[in-house]
Amino acid sequence: MNLSNEKYFNSSYSPFYFNLFSYASIAAIPLCIVGVAANLFLLCIFLSDKYFNKITYRLMFISATTDIISCLTSTCAYIQIAGGSLHYFSSLIMCKSIFITMTSYGISMMNLCLIAIDRYFVIVKPTEVCYRMHKQRLMIGSEILIWIISIVINVPFLFIIQVHESNVLFCEFTKITPLVSSYFIIFDIFMYIIPVFVIIITYWRIIVHQKMYLPPGQTISANGELRIYQKKKFIRMLISITLCYVLTTWPFFTTVLGVAISKTSLVRLHKQSTTLLILAFCSYGITTSITILNPFIYLRFDNNIRTRAMQLIFYRNMLPRSNSILPKRPQMPSSSNQSSRQNSAKITGIYQC
Numbered sequence: 001m002n003l004s005n006e007k008y009f010n011s012s013y014s015p016f017y018f019n020l021f022s023y024a025s026i027a028a029i030p031l032c033i034v035g036v037a038a039n040l041f042l043l044c045i046f047l048s049d050k051y052f053n054k055i056t057y058r059l060m061f062i063s064a065t066t067d068i069i070s071c072l073t074s075t076c077a078y079i080q081i082a083g084g085s086l087h088y089f090s091s092l093i094m095c096k097s098i099f100i101t102m103t104s105y106g107i108s109m110m111n112l113c114l115i116a117i118d119r120y121f122v123i124v125k126p127t128e129v130c131y132r133m134h135k136q137r138l139m140i141g142s143e144i145l146i147w148i149i150s151i152v153i154n155v156p157f158l159f160i161i162q163v164h165e166s167n168v169l170f171c172e173f174t175k176i177t178p179l180v181s182s183y184f185i186i187f188d189i190f191m192y193i194i195p196v197f198v199i200i201i202t203y204w205r206i207i208v209h210q211k212m213y214l215p216p217g218q219t220i221s222a223n224g225e226l227r228i229y230q231k232k233k234f235i236r237m238l239i240s241i242t243l244c245y246v247l248t249t250w251p252f253f254t255t256v257l258g259v260a261i262s263k264t265s266l267v268r269l270h271k272q273s274t275t276l277l278i279l280a281f282c283s284y285g286i287t288t289s290i291t292i293l294n295p296f297i298y299l300r301f302d303n304n305i306r307t308r309a310m311q312l313i314f315y316r317n318m319l320p321r322s323n324s325i326l327p328k329r330p331q332m333p334s335s336s337n338q339s340s341r342q343n344s345a346k347i348t349g350i351y352q353c
Helices: 014-047 055-083 088-096 098-123 129-154 178-212 224-262 266-272 274-288 290-301 303-313 334-348
Strands: 161-163 171-173
Touching: 014 055, 014 274, 014 290, 014 303, 055 088, 055 098, 055 129, 055 274, 055 290, 088 098, 088 161, 088 171, 098 129, 098 178, 098 224, 098 274, 098 290, 129 178, 171 266, 178 224, 224 274, 224 290, 266 274, 274 290, 290 303
Parallel strands: none
Antiparallel strands: 161 171
16 A cells, blocks of 8 residues: 555645554454344344244344445445545545445434334333234334435435545535534434434333332232342343443534534544544444444344344254243242243343234
């Protein structure tokens, strides 16, 4: 790689940035490949058994599909950067591919919100007649709306992202006008603030419900230790999922918000602060890394997916119909076995349909 090539680098700082971004891209490529492989494996799990033909797992299937698209797009971009093969038009295509990545990301995150809402009605309001009667239509309508919103919100990226002719290493926004700043704020609201708040509020209400929930016909002392153990595990799981989504996805949207407020382009940021430019570059990769983490979150917290994964790895065919995220239960007296199974299914069914 010729770092002194004036075709690509016209400033004394460019070789430093090129080396930095190249090494970062080389490190990111294997992670993206792992993300593609993990999501493909997740799709194989969903297609391998009719048990996964349920609404929640269908939403996960869509989420995994869009995560694959996002990972593949990111992989292509990182390969171009790492290989030093960028010229103006290839760099322009790479920058505009942000539309594909962020659209896929938006569909995936909004589907996670839809899963959270569905779990709320199943766990907190299982007797909601209207939702149960129209669940199929509501999910289909919501899915169509999610795709429309995600595409419409990200279409402006095709027009406002350009490449700086003097340094094709940087994706650049067009002139930051008040209209562009307003768009960035709207983008943050729909792509981050609303999904995150939906996930936080929904899972928080489920947690509050589980803390106060007492199965009908049972006293506080009945199967107390088992029920407390299951509730604590379930609550820890919800907190872990929420924190993972909230803490992983914020960097890029913070960068976009900072650009909207300060009206500072990336080229100007390049001249003002090396640290801020590096953070801006890394923020995109950190935020989109959720597409790599999603399949591992499903494998960690959904017992049906985890069990089926082990069966596929070891060539087994039968899928036990266990509850999702179901911890191993200690043996209970025979008189209470049936009520124990009913209670644990109620407590631990976050992804169970």
